[in-house]
Amino acid sequence: MSKDLIVTLVHGTFAHNGRAKWMSVDSSLVSVLKRSLGEEVRFRRFEWDGKNTHSSRQAAGKALAMQLKEQACQDPPATQVVIAHSHGGNILAYALSQSDLPHLLAVTLGTPFIRVHPRQLSTIFSELLLKLFGFLLIGAIFLLFYLDGFNFFDSHSIPPGEKKAVLSFLLSLITIATSVLLFVGYFPAKYAAVVQALDRREQVIKYQLEASFAASQNLMIISVAGDEAAAGLGLLDYLGNIPAIIFDHLLQLSRNTFKALASTWVVCLFLTPVFPFVKLALILMMFFPPAMLILLVVPLFCLSLIRFFGYWDDRALDYAYVRIKTNRDPFIRWTRKEIDLSLDGRDGQRIVAIRYPRARWFPLLSGGALHHSSIYERRDILEDIVNWIIDGKKPQGALSFFPPSKFYDLNKNPK
Incomplete structure (x- = not known):
């Protein structure tokens, strides 16, 4: 593939100081991307403190936004790809909400997106x-x-x-x-x-903490059934x-x-x-x-x-x-233009989400890694990521997001 790409990798919670092995040069993800996209693909690592606090993720979001802007200024024609694991996906959401970067493709892996519901x-x-x-x-x-x-x-x-x-x-x-x-x-x-x-x-x-993406963002949301982190956070939310x-x-x-x-x-x-x-x-x-x-x-x-x-x-x-709770899907921000395009049957948004079945039951008992920690090593997931980056091909079984029903009613019965 001849497309000029800069791939930025963002780790999740507690994976700082080199603990995120999937970001190393010899990891399965990096190897597959190099082989499929070309050796000229440039990789950038984004490191943050990995603390499980809102303030750490917000600070990391600001730093990631600055790094992506600097990379865009240094090489404007290049297409930037961001692959974020776990809470790194929330950091990516914070970063994109603070910047308008063209030619950016985003992939989240097993992210428990933060959702906020006012208590009135x-x-x-x-x-x-x-x-x-x-x-x-x-x-x-x-x-x-x-x-x-x-x-x-x-x-x-x-x-x-x-x-x-x-x-x-x-x-x-x-x-x-x-x-x-x-x-x-x-x-x-x-x-x-x-x-x-x-x-x-x-x-x-709600504005500060909720992880949200614009409907026009090129985003691929990947989750796996049986994700241990999602289950644990869901229990704590309850x-x-x-x-x-x-x-x-x-x-x-x-x-x-x-x-x-x-x-x-x-x-x-x-x-x-x-x-x-x-x-x-x-x-x-x-x-x-x-x-x-x-x-x-x-x-x-x-x-x-x-x-x-x-x-x-x-x-x-x-x-x-x-x-404050978590969900495998983020909050989607819609503009009137995107809503109209979606209602007309055209492409008003570019966000796709796919949930993969679990590779095995009780992976630790069978000598494997946690679903949450092995999502970036599964061959089927890596192949779908590569195809989506190359030609925007939606993986089989992937779902798209549409405006909530209230937007349809508003369009049919304008006041």
């Missing part, structure tokens, strides 16, 4: 804040009756000028005035600011979301509990002069609101801790804002 904390915050205020208001009213000996409705038991009655009256005025001020004046502005900050933070994290599931259930419980408590408190306050045992019930219910609030906070704390086990992340609190 503004909605949760609104509900919790209203519940908190409701608990405090009802609790304050109950405290007044408690200080008054639960005899507020028995006018004969409250002599004029008694300190308890005066205290109850003053606290009632303070509670009502505070409620009015919060809801009419100070509260709405601060509430809106917090909601906007939460929404903005979720979108910023375990990491358990606190969120608990939080959702507690929030649902609080919806019903708040209504029940509010009505029960009112009924009990009126029944107290008639049924003395209701006093004990009211005292016990005093401890329920803080207990419920504590239970709602605990899952958020667990959410931040679980990130350490999933990604050794140095920004663990981000997981409280969004759900």
Whole structure:
């Protein structure tokens, strides 16, 4: 093949300092590429620290973008090919999102693409804040009756000028005035600011961390059934979301509990002069609101801790804002032009994805390597990569990406 090619190899997590043997000059991948594409093919290695953190991958993405730009400036006619393994594919996505490089072909091998889903904390915050205020208001009213000996409705038991009655009256005025001020004046502005900050933070994290490619990018996504890294990260993603599931259930419980408590408190306050045992019930219910609030906070704390086990992340609190998970397919960015080309049956995007069957079951027991660590040595995969680089031939069984259904609806029924 006479095409002038520069092949850049990007390793994955923990494979720095020469540990990625597949990038060496005598590896199966390099040997097959040289034999099929010609000895004049130039290989470049991209090294990064290999740490399993978002900040390391983002920094590596910036460095890779700079390296690719320098290579393009040094030899403009050359076609650049980037082959990235594992989390190297996320680094490649970050690099391409920061640069517009023509004549670039990208191949990802067994990449667990990072996907980000906002948790809609503004909605949760609104509900919790209203519940908190409701608990405090009802609790304050109950405290007044408690200080008054639960005899507020028995006018004969409250002599004029008694300190308890005066205290109850003053606290009632303070509670009502505070409620009015919060809801009419100070509260709405601060509430809106917090909601906007939460929404903005979720979108910023999504933009920074999500691995995405433009639909016009020449990209070949390769995965293998039984990939151990994908399975492990999938399990950690599930375990990491358990606190969120608990939080959702507690929030649902609080919806019903708040209504029940509010009505029960009112009924009990009126029944107290008639049924003395209701006093004990009211005292016990005093401890329920803080207990419920504590239970709602605990899952958020667990959410931040679980990130350490999933990604050794140095920004663990981000997981409280969004759900960060992995997927074998990246997020695809579509432009109107690409959507129109796809809807017209033309080539609006150049991304193909193929999932290969596992070469063997339980490879370690049979003396082989992990599926994730041998994906760049399989002959069938290497041959498909070579054919795709040479003439853009789509491997048998490969799938293309199409715009989501909402884009089709928008095109059919423009508004």
